[in-house]
Amino acid sequence: MPDxxxxxxxxxxxxxxxxxxxxxxxxxxxxxxxxxxxVRDVPRGSRLVTxxxxxxxxxxxxxxxxxxxxxxxxxxxxxxxxxEAGDPVAAVAALxxxxxxxxxxxxxxxxxxxxxxxxxxxxxxxxxxxxxxxISDLANRVxxxxxxxQSFSLDVPARLARYLFQRAxxxxxxxxxxxxxxxxxxxxxxxxxxxTVPETLSRAFARLRDDGLVxxxxxxxxxxxxxxxxxxxxxxxxx
Amino acid sequence: MPDxxxxxxxxxxxxxxxxxxxxxxxxxxxxxxxxxxxVRDVPRGSRLVTxxxxxxxxxxxxxxxxxxxxxxxxxxxxxxxxxEAGDPVAAVAALxxxxxxxxxxxxxxxxxxxxxxxxxxxxxxxxxxxxxxxISDLANRVxxxxxxxQSFSLDVPARLARYLFQRAxxxxxxxxxxxxxxxxxxxxxxxxxxxTVPETLSRAFARLRDDGLVxxxxxxxxxxxxxxxxxxxxxxxxx
DNA sequence: CGCCTTACTTGACCGCCGTCAAGGTGGCCG
DNA sequence: CGGCCACCTTGACGGCGGTCAAGTAAGGCG
Numbered sequence: 001m002p003d004x005x006x007x008x009x010x011x012x013x014x015x016x017x018x019x020x021x022x023x024x025x026x027x028x029x030x031x032x033x034x035x036x037x038x039v040r041d042v043p044r045g046s047r048l049v050t051x052x053x054x055x056x057x058x059x060x061x062x063x064x065x066x067x068x069x070x071x072x073x074x075x076x077x078x079x080x081x082x083x084e085a086g087d088p089v090a091a092v093a094a095l096x097x098x099x100x101x102x103x104x105x106x107x108x109x110x111x112x113x114x115x116x117x118x119x120x121x122x123x124x125x126x127x128x129x130x131x132x133x134x135i136s137d138l139a140n141r142v143x144x145x146x147x148x149x150q151s152f153s154l155d156v157p158a159r160l161a162r163y164l165f166q167r168a169x170x171x172x173x174x175x176x177x178x179x180x181x182x183x184x185x186x187x188x189x190x191x192x193x194x195x196t197v198p199e200t201l202s203r204a205f206a207r208l209r210d211d212g213l214v215x216x217x218x219x220x221x222x223x224x225x226x227x228x229x230x231x232x233x234x235x236x237x238x239x
Numbered sequence: 240m241p242d243x244x245x246x247x248x249x250x251x252x253x254x255x256x257x258x259x260x261x262x263x264x265x266x267x268x269x270x271x272x273x274x275x276x277x278v279r280d281v282p283r284g285s286r287l288v289t290x291x292x293x294x295x296x297x298x299x300x301x302x303x304x305x306x307x308x309x310x311x312x313x314x315x316x317x318x319x320x321x322x323e324a325g326d327p328v329a330a331v332a333a334l335x336x337x338x339x340x341x342x343x344x345x346x347x348x349x350x351x352x353x354x355x356x357x358x359x360x361x362x363x364x365x366x367x368x369x370x371x372x373x374i375s376d377l378a379n380r381v382x383x384x385x386x387x388x389q390s391f392s393l394d395v396p397a398r399l400a401r402y403l404f405q406r407a408x409x410x411x412x413x414x415x416x417x418x419x420x421x422x423x424x425x426x427x428x429x430x431x432x433x434x435t436v437p438e439t440l441s442r443a444f445a446r447l448r449d450d451g452l453v454x455x456x457x458x459x460x461x462x463x464x465x466x467x468x469x470x471x472x473x474x475x476x477x478x
Numbered sequence: 479c480g481c482c483t484t485a486c487t488t489g490a491c492c493g494c495c496g497t498c499a500a501g502g503t504g505g506c507c508g
Numbered sequence: 509c510g511g512c513c514a515c516c517t518t519g520a521c522g523g524c525g526g527t528c529a530a531g532t533a534a535g536g537c538g
Contacts, residue, residue: 070389073474076496078392080385095378101385124374131370135363138377139334145384146319146340150309152391152434153317155494187516195391200495202517218504218516235312315526394524426486439525441487457534480538487532495524502517508510 008034012113015062018086021120021137024129033123037113048104048112049090057114058094061087064110069192070102079192082107082185092138094120152195154235157204159194162233164214168223177215179223187219247273251352254301257325260359260376263368272362276352287328287343287351294332294339296353300324303349308431309341318431321346321424331377333359391434393474396443398433401472403453407462416454418462426458 013034016022022030039062042048048059048066061083068081068089080102083089093100094117106112124131151159164181172179183190191201208214213229215222223229252273255261261269278301281287287298287305300322307320307328319341322328332339333356345351363370390398403420411418422429430440447453452468454461462468 070385070392072392076392078389080388092378092381095374096382098382101382102389124370125367128364128370131363131367131374134374135334135370135377138374138381139331141381142331142377142384143335143337143340145381145388146309148388149319149384149391149434150317150341152388153309153311153315188514197496198516199497199518203495206517427484436526437486438488438527442525445487481536482538483534483536485532485534487530489528489530491526491528493524493526495522497521497523498519499521500517500519503515505512505514507512 008037009039011111012037012039012062015060015086015111016113019060019088020086021088021091021133022123022127022130024133025123025127029123029127033115033119034113036119037115039111039113041111042106042109044106044109046106046110048106048110049093049100049102051100051103053100055090055093055096055098055100056117058091058117058120059089059112059114061085061089062111062113064106064108066104066106066110067189068102068104076197077192078195079189082189091120092141095134095138154233156194156196156200157207158232158235159196160201160204161208161213161229163190163194164208164221164223165226165230165233168226168229172223175222177222177224179226181221181223183219183221247276248278250350251276251278251301254299254325254350255352258299258327259325260327260330260372261362261366261369263372264362264366268362268366272354272358273352275358276354278350278352280350281345281348283345283348285345285349287345287349288332288339288341290339290342292339294329294335294337295356297330297333297356297359298328298351298353300326300328301350301352303345303347305343305345305349306428307341307343315436316431317434318428321428330359331380334373334377393472395433395435395439396446397471397474398435399440399443400447400452400468402429402433403447403460403462404465404469404472407465407468411462414461416461416463418465420460420462422458422460 008031013031016030016034016037051070063085066083066089067079068083070078070080072078089104089112090100097117124134151162154162167181167184168179172181174180185193187201188198191198194201205214205216209216213223213225213232215224247270252270255269255273255276290309302324305322305328306318307322309317309319311317328343328351329339336356363373390401393401406420406423407418411420413419424432426440427437430437433440444453444455448455452462452464452471454463
């Protein structure tokens, strides 16, 4: 239980300060959050939120990593997002009210600071900068989701090409033969993020390799033909 | 060009007043919007916004109907949303900045009031009620998109079942043999909304009919087994 | 009233991809 | 050093669904 007189854990305070939703909030407001937070240390694999549960709380990841995913009836996972320290957990659900639209699970030992959904709304009311940041964040999420939905009209190699291209824009580094990137996750996770299974992803990589678009060495991918990759990823298959 | 001295068109003013994003804004603020708006009457089929264009404006549909959709490389449409009078057009893109993530097109003769994206941000800054409404709207959009993405892990009959069930929750009316609904659009549009093509949708309807879940008469659908429909739509296929 | 366009349905075909199965590879620990 | 296990790859196969084609039904207009 939170103790109003206590001094917040320093790691919790630091993580809350780092959260992009209220980066421009006043220091006191963030400290108030930190004191109100219910902090939990959980082992790897813990379920943080469960799809369908009442969304009366949201969290901030203080330490560790987590996945947000949907569990199909057959147990197949569809990965929506990977999160790390400073990222909000289920904040959208807290704003929308109702129920959590997906599951979240710690993929490493993790520390999470839990807050009532009203706390986020209060912050929005009292700090205009927070309202702006929340609106920007939400609007960008909607735009990203639009892109995700569009990508389902592509086949798996094209979806992979799109992912590689987008990632190259973000963290690509020039190398001797092309643009080099690290996959941000295991290939199994990448398969889930692209809405497919490891076997099919493996074939998609083989296809891009055989067509001379990329070279693959474990999680390190060298993009040999950026232009062709971008075209393939936008739905215009080259012949 | 807007004329500051002119009296806004009454239909424009009424549509702006009806827009859910600023329903609780002050009357003066809405009138200011109406005077600033660039109003256009366009014929059926006009492109309102084009995917990839700079998102420097957003609109409010004053009259008529419009579709928001993605155009695949082969010309296939994926329908995201259908809009009517009072609905905002491309407001999310205006908030996110960057470029329009989808296309919008009038499906009837339509009147649109266009506003610069800064006008929406100003309204958010000056009217806290607008900020709240925008955040709620965006959060709900994100939740809905989550559901849409999840549905792509289902086959077409299940996606159709999910749509019918959701619609029954909204506009279903009891009838002699079950719950009766009207499809809100043509079957071709419904196919595009479910991410498929008319032929496959037709087979999906046939399948639900043969399994005794629904009866179909044109755009009027009678749901005979609500429970089975809900189960199928949530991914648990009944045997 | 009859034609024509549009919307929908049904059938045949086939390609993508999910599943099952069998290796292969690398890392960690005893 | 050996063995285990997680991760990945490759092959074979089958089903869902997209495409092409033809046929039917329904609404608009001369």
